[in-house]
Amino acid sequence: MSISQEWPAARVRETYIDYFKKNGHTFGMNHLFKLRLLLRLQKVPSSSVVPHSDPSLLFANAGMNQYKSIFLGTVEPSSDFASLKRAVNSQKCIRAGGKHNDLDDVGKDSYHHTFFEMMGNWSFGDYFKKEAIHYAWDLLTKVYGLDPSRLYVTYFEGDESSGVKPDLEAKDLWRSVGVEDDHILTGDMKDNFWEMGDQGPCGPCSEVHYDRIGGRNAASLVNQDDPNVLEIWNLVFIQYNREPDRSLKPLPNQHIDTGLGYERLVSVLQDKPSNYDTDVFTPLFKRIQEVTGKKEYQGKFGDEDTDGLDTAYRVVADHVRMLTFAISDGAVPNNEGRGYVVRRVLRRGARYARKYFDAEIGTFFSKLLPTVVQQMGDMFPEIKKKESDLLEILDEEEEAFSKTLDRGEKQFEVFAKKAEDSNSKKLHGQKVWKLYDTYGFPVDLTRIMAEEKGLSIDDNEFEDARLQAKEASKGVKKAATDQLKLDVHATAKLDEANDISKTDDDAKFERGNTTAVIKRVYNGQFLGSTKDIQEGDQLGLLLDKTNFYAEQGGQEFDTGKIIIDGKAEFEVQDVQMYGGKYVLHIGYMKEGTLSTGDEVICEYDELRRWPIRNNHTGTHILNFALREVLGDAIEQKGSLVAPEKLRFDFSHRAPVSDSELERIEDISTKYIRQNCMVYSKEIPLATAHQIQGVRAVFGEKYPDPVRVVSVGVDLDLEDLKPDDLKWKEVSVEFCGGTHVAKTGDIRDLVIVEENGIAKGIRRIIAVTGEDAHAVQRTARKFAERLDLLEKKSPGPVKEQDIKTTQADLNGLSVSAITKTKLKDHLGKIVKAQLEEQKAQQKAEAKKALDTVNEYFTAHPGAKTLVVKVPINANAKAISDAIKTVQSKRKDKTVYLMAADSGAEGGKIIHSCFVSEEANKKGLQASEWTSSIASIVGGKAGGKGSSSLGNGTNPEKIDEAVEAATKYLEKFSL
Template sequence: MASSDTGSSEWTAQRVRETFLDYFKQNGHTFVPSSPVAPLSDPTLLFTNAGMNQYKSIFLGTVDPQSDFAKLRRAVNSQKARQPLPYESPHLSVPLLTSSFYSVFALVDLDDVGKDSYHHTFFEMLGNWSFGDYFKKEAISYSWTLLTKVYGLDPDRLYVTYFEGNEAGGLEPDLEAKELWKSVGVPESHILPGNMKDNFWEMGDQGPCGPCSEVHYDRIGGRNAAYLVNQDDPNVLEIWNNVFIQYNREADRSLRSLPNKHVDTGMGFERLVSVLQDKPSNYDTDVFTPIFQAIKTVTGAREYRGLFGAEDRDGIDTAYRVVADHVRTLMFAISDGVIPNNEGRGYVIRRVLRRGARYARKYFQVDIGNFFSKLVPTVVDQLGEMFPELRKKQHDVVEILDEEEVSFAKTLDRGERQFEQYAQQATLKGSDRLHGADVWRLYDTFGFPVDLTQIMAEERGLRIDDAEFEEARLKAKEASKGQKKAAANVVKLDVHDLGKLEKMEDVQKTDDSAKFGRDNITAHIKAIYHGKAFYNSTEDAPSGEQLGVILDCTNFYAEQGGQEADMGRIVIDGQAELEVGDVQVYAGYVLHTGFMKYGSLSVGDAVICEYDELRRWPIRNNHTGTHILNFALREVLGDGVEQKGSLVAAEKLRFDFSHKAAVSDADLQKIEAKSTEYIRQNCAVYSQEVPLATAQQISGVRAVFGETYPDPVRVVSVGVELEEILRNVKDPRWHEVSIEFCGGTHVQKTGDIKDLIILEESGIAKGIRRIIAVTGEEAHEVQRIAQEFENRLDQLDAMPLGPEKEREAKQVQVDLNQLVISAVQKAKFRARFTAINKQVLDGQKAQQKLEAKMAVETITSFFEAAENQNASSFVVKLPMPTSAKAVSESINYVKTKMQNKNVYVMAVDPEQTRVAHGCYVSQELGDQGASANDWAAVVSNAVGGKAGGKGATSIGNGTNPDKVDEAVSLASDYLSKFKL
């Protein structure tokens, strides 16, 4: 391989990328930062699936003329987007714009990642765009010069393709591209025709499209490899694709030429690096080797050897590739706001994390819980300069990765054991497949995505029955619908039930001390309840109905103190599961209510209690946030503020307090700032049971007036250890600390909360106010929405006065009223919108005044003209677009100033969608039998709509602007009936 003319053959990954970007910058291209890999404002799209997505409006000519993109002619960037599915494109011609973009893999063949040398869940591309500027000649010249002169690739190893045409589609061969490749020095034997699949790129069923021209590289050299191009040969691979966007695919599948021609290119970054470094695999390049080294350091594993398939006997090399690939995926997605969960893009990321975590534990034999987060600094060092969001969000990424790993770790051991049982059962039956219901149970109970179970099954030589799995999934879905409908009447214990429990010798009050921990626990069933009866087994209770279970101990949090109850499951692995939907405490007995998902439970059974940690996580944030908010309210509004109630849910917190008047925006801002300051200090949160009499003496302690507290009472302090507080409970310094009586769950340190944003402040009763707020990821989400809306206000402000701005202002006002963001920020937005809207309204008034003046001048000029001195009538279509108000004011002018004239005025509105018209009939014409309403009716018959008025005037509004000329003729014909 030839070296570049820079004199160095050391092509690091960073240098490859920088060289590409610098080359195009030097050739007049503007660097455009990446849009997010997850288009959070578009929930219909899981991930950005092409570098060109953010430029689609430019290609279609619909770009906002006020935006920076409207001025963009040449671009180069680093765009994160989704990897094409294998069946969508077996080669590299994804919607390739110009970029160095990271793409999220679609996960249909996630199991391939790590097992070969080229599948990735993220895939970086390099590229350049032209928006109606240069076209094929320059694009081809740029490609060839960069590859052969700058990167120094051997021209004899390069092959190019061009579109061969498609007679059925009415498309001619792209002979222009062929000749252009010849002109830069490519021999004809290396220029190959390609079909619609390989050399005609389309965004989808509709949209911009055009022929494309690929560049392929032969790793071996010294031969003519033309016959291997686009044949999936690993040694003859596509590295670049030039797309010439010149058509738009219409809804009827026809092609229409675009008003401007564009260039949209993309080059496979990892492939290019492997070529320049003369490596047979992407994983052998320094795109991945620094991550491999970090994995080796963290795990103590042997070094990476680059083995595949059967040669990788211990699976270590495959695990290296899986982990290195997946950590990049996770970091990019999470830094762009994708939170792992069970829906949409969040589920995609959860699958990636759990697959990687399982590989790490099985093959590297490490404990999971904070494994991926140890690799984060290496990836940030590699890519943080190009993608600054990685560095900015590094702390959040680490926190979310750890939370997810901890959650998965709780069930991984049990899930793997259960899988082994299912696998053994299949083997004993002589079957080579897992039962679909078992695969569903592994997902539903243990959080094992199907593709993870697929990996484990392949390791045992088993396959999954997809049809049975789908049947089990649908059955569970239908059962869940019925359960939710039936759950309206929640099972409860009344005084009589409690009396029965007191008489049961083996049933004691529930020990719920484990609710403050974060681990699963083993408990024993003490009672099973339904309706008014207790049962020995769930099989004895009515089938399919909600049940209540009492345990000797529990880690579930029962609803109390304003904090919502936990959800989760009570299970005997592989035998039975109760899905817990609510937890309540009755006189010390904790009742877990829910529906049996499968199997049966009996009194005396040992069960595993597993609350939903990922739901309790935001609840903890919100509960500690409530304490901090309570403290901030007292600091800002004074000691007279008393708590009157609260709700701590997963999605929000609600806090009621005494205050005589609405809290001003200025004070709300202070309260938010005070809360944020407390959170940013990252204070530890302490809790301890304290004798009630002692606790009540603590200076500044907060408690709900009238509430009855247990003795001892649990005290929660934020930032100061309770041992120190108890040494001098009356120390006035404690007024400056959040200290409360509380039996709820809390974060370990305030930094976990991230932010506290007040969404709403309102009155609920005389002297009682209510604040609704969010913390953590919800707080970040409302801040993101606020930033998007602020950008929209910027765009509205910059728009020139006119109908388009008026329409947008109306829509912005509607959306602003519905916006769920910081109450302080919303007040600022309202003030700013009011100022912008005043300009719009003032502009409307000024325009209407000008239009009215011009309409009147049109009428007076006609009658003042020498040739019209004796004219008594005038029918006119105003020469400029005009509002209805201008028409009515011109008619009023005639009525008051020109009573002896007959006038009909028509005008098309600025949006060319409606017709305003009106007339005045003089006394003389009226005496002959003419009528303003009759005259207007003639016009309305042509332009549509209605007209009406009193006496000598009539005003109308029509819907057919294209019929105005006909209406002018009809109005004139009406006058011909009378003597004028």
């Protein structure tokens, strides 16, 4: 049996986790943690690679991220983490942006990855160095069977400037488990002192390195970037806290945080020279070879990889893994933050696939995805659940990029040729910005292309170009539609022109770019030639044909670009139809000039169109579901189909109940899950009106023939029998909008709002696709927040949290049905809190009164009492106790105080009663409490023999008691 067969990748991970589970470590965390901790049968997924609750991180980049709150001491006391002592996991990690970014190195060497697994074991105030070192050595040498002579360990050498001594304890412990002295090495602050950040928990660490070669002493090669002597494990001993003044203070609890590189360990156990030669990657290489038909992966690097194909294998395999896990955990491709990192990685990988594998871009990554799911879906079941969504998103992103990839590469070649001819060996930042802004090329992708040509790029020049473009656009991105509208005179002029006919917009139903000819240019003053049009000018372009969708039928207009590559770029901000014939593209000249007769490329924004398609078909399905639940009498009264939502107005006398909304959502969801094909066809108007159940807007004038859209049943005119009752079982409508190819593309439909907008008119707002998933994630996180809130102990902190949560819930954009359930849940929490408050109030009132009674019972001759009552700052309890003194112990002078303890924003309540005897000696209740208010803050006041005050400095209660007691001495009491 070969080493690879003995240690397949899955077994390596399983062995690690099982080893630590046998040694009392919890594997992962979930809501059944406490029960499973007792049973030692825990098996839950790694935490999300997208740290939604930690804005300081783009992605989880180390195994400790999910335990950060424990190390920082901010863990919620009622959460499962609060009782966690030992843990083991294999954490999904991404290093492709921000501070930790390995993207540029991927493919060039044998061990850098954007996505990788970090196996780790943790101790939270439980075991420390001795056990951690024993576990590491025992697992590596006894369980995995690694040759001890090939292993080298490091320990912290100390640092005088930080006042930290050498970690001789770790050195001695490594020696005690059997490591030879010449294999125990020192390391400095850079290599052997780990810190979470500028402040916070930190400590020395010990690394374990492995020599792939063996039969030699490789101590001099440790931490020297030798590919054959690599770090595989780091044991961090968290024992200090880095204070704001940069000093180090010992922590009250000592922790263990370790990280063992999964891919590296697999390569060691399988005796492979590269992570990419293991079965972590070989199944993906095989699939890439099957899809592309290229020669098999050879494992060549650098100059040996003469055709760049092996580098491309590594890049594509790495990137599809990263995309799979980032998107499945909620990092949807977009133009900001995490989403842009995902988009960059996808476009970078797509270009590699195109250039080196001659692959057709549009469905490339989705062909590789099933292999990733098959390999890793058992360990990370979330990618199995999200597979269909992943396929959809990957195809969507690739398709959008494919529209500009060819043209962008051609434009790059023009720029590169000019740079080569000028002998500058540098691609100017303005050109890099052009490739980014016009063709969607991320900067790092352009950098790779430049390096292939022996060129460099200047990041500062790029940034200057970006800022200049941003400033320039501020002045021109006005509401173009307010200034550029074809009035009746302009339309009449077009009708009279011999060379102008109806704009051919059939291509709006297709995908991809369209070539067209400019027929007229309109600037608000004239219709005609544009030789004097300058950059920044606002225009309206009339073309002979277009693939842009003009706003109509409730569907929003497309945006995008009209381009002559390398010469001119017109940014389309709005598209409107005039006279039922002429499509006007409204926007501004971004670069160059345009004239009538120019042949241009029409490129609508696919990433904006995609959700619009989802929402439009979703509107049809919603309309059908409404009819099923509320009856045939409902009529459409208006609609809006936008990228971020759909809005549907309909006639209905009463509000739609929660149960009805639930049924409407359920019918819509089932329709979507059937993955029905969506058909469209132009049909004679008279025939179309005969279709049973066909939906049309009352009073709307439709063309003849009319376009009919059917969801699930083909509109074959030969078989079409309009009076066939089967049409009532599906959605069929008159519609001129754009739609998905199949309902599964929509993925989900969630109703987020239902309300009345006029007498007898209701409105539903819903979201589909990734927006639907986003609101579902938001709802789940809010439900978890309510669960934690419910577990909190009663008191001022919980009371304030309830108020904050109520405000947040009111503004929450989630499913309307779910929002009702969340409100009900919060209502139960509020009710329980009120009941707890009443019970606490009653108990505290009794305790306050008992304090008074017990004192005077024990001291029958006493006339005065100043005391801190052992309750929270409960005004009613203190006030009730003072009233009782006033009615039953009129001869006593009493001052009661109570303060919140340990609560941020806490307060103090104080009140007094002055007996008639004390009053005759000059003691005034209001003056007494006013003197205390000057100490504890706040206000105080009252009439006659009693006075009440509240303060904002509860920590000064002892000082206040002492002052109130001394105050009595003035009156010989």
